[in-house]
Amino acid sequence: MKYIKSILVTLLLTVTLISCKEDNPVTPEPIDPAEGLTKVGEHSFSEIKAEVYTDAAIEVGYCKFYVKLTKLSDNSLITSASVKLKTLMDMGTMKHSSPLENISGTDAINSLFPSAAVFIMSGMWEITIEVENSGEFTIPLEVAPSSNVKKVNGSDNKTYFVTLINPMDPKVGLNDFEISIHTKESMMLFPAVEDVNVTMEPSMPSMGHGSPNNVNPVHQADGHYLGKVNFTMTGDWLIDLYLSKTDSLLVTSFNITL
Numbered sequence: 181m182k183y184i185k186s187i188l189v190t191l192l193l194t195v196t197l198i199s200c201k202e203d204n205p206v207t208p209e210p211i212d213p214a215e216g217l218t219k220v221g222e223h224s225f226s227e228i229k230a231e232v233y234t235d236a237a238i239e240v241g242y243c244k245f246y247v248k249l250t251k252l253s254d255n256s257l258i259t260s261a262s263v264k265l266k267t268l269m270d271m272g273t274m275k276h277s278s279p280l281e282n283i284s285g286t287d288a289i290n291s292l293f294p295s296a297a298v299f300i301m302s303g304m305w306e307i308t309i310e311v312e313n314s315g316e317f318t319i320p321l322e323v324a325p326s327s328n329v330k331k332v333n334g335s336d337n338k339t340y341f342v343t344l345i346n347p348m349d350p351k352v353g354l355n356d357f358e359i360s361i362h363t364k365e366s367m368m369l370f371p372a373v374e375d376v377n378v379t380m381e382p383s384m385p386s387m388g389h390g391s392p393n394n395v396n397p398v399h400q401a402d403g404h405y406l407g408k409v410n411f412t413m414t415g416d417w418l419i420d421l422y423l424s425k426t427d428s429l430l431v432t433s434f435n436i437t438l
């Protein structure tokens with residue numbers, strides 16, 4: 181009994197000590213908004229440091245960038261600024277840009293300034309980050325090949341880029357399905373196409389079957405189309421896409437393996 185009592189006293193003391201400690205909190209480490217992201221470059225202007233991050237491998241397809249701005253004088257985060265992404269590929273005989281997404285307004289989202297590009301081919305690219313009132317800087321980026329972007333010629337003689345955004349980690353069952361559609365207006369301008377009717381047909385060619393309960397992608401914003409794809413089993417799937425506009429029909433497909 182005495183033994184148990186001493187254990188209890190020890191336990192009580194421990195609890196008291198722990199709670200004493202908790203009454204005296206240490207200042208928490210500030211949370212880094214870029215935690216978990218991969219830095220691809222940084223630049224210091226006269227008063228501001230800009231760091232550029234991504235959340236996935238740099239390959240052909242939809243690539244998100246996050247710019248973190250800190251004041252050099254005290255390392256504090258800047259959450260209001262105008263930050264713009266530009267892209268360039270110098271192919272020697274000609275130069276071209278890519279589809280781009282920049283947020284409107286000057287408010288950071290979770291203390292970062294997000295933007296995105298669709299890299300339409302593999303090879304050496306440059307991304308340029310422009311911070312209003314500070315200047316701009318350029319980061320060279322090697323873009324790895326992938327089959328996530330389809331270049332399609334429409335019956336309207338325009339070139340379209342259809343990009344598979346999701347699922348990147350496909351699972352058996354219903355998956356979010358997301359594509360973006362852009363067209364090429366000039367070498368430097370690739371606007372989003374927002375008026376496409378998308379019909380989607382997933383199938384397993386090796387087994388000669390499709391799947392039920394798919395939801396055709398519907399335009400949300402900025403040329404992004406969202407639907408659902410149902411993979412009823414693992415293996416090689418083919419996603420046929422029929423994209424129709426008033427004056428044009430495009431057909432393309434993506435292979436997804438799970």
Ligand SMILES: [Cu+2]
Nearest residue numbers: 269271276301
């Ligand atoms: Cu190129």
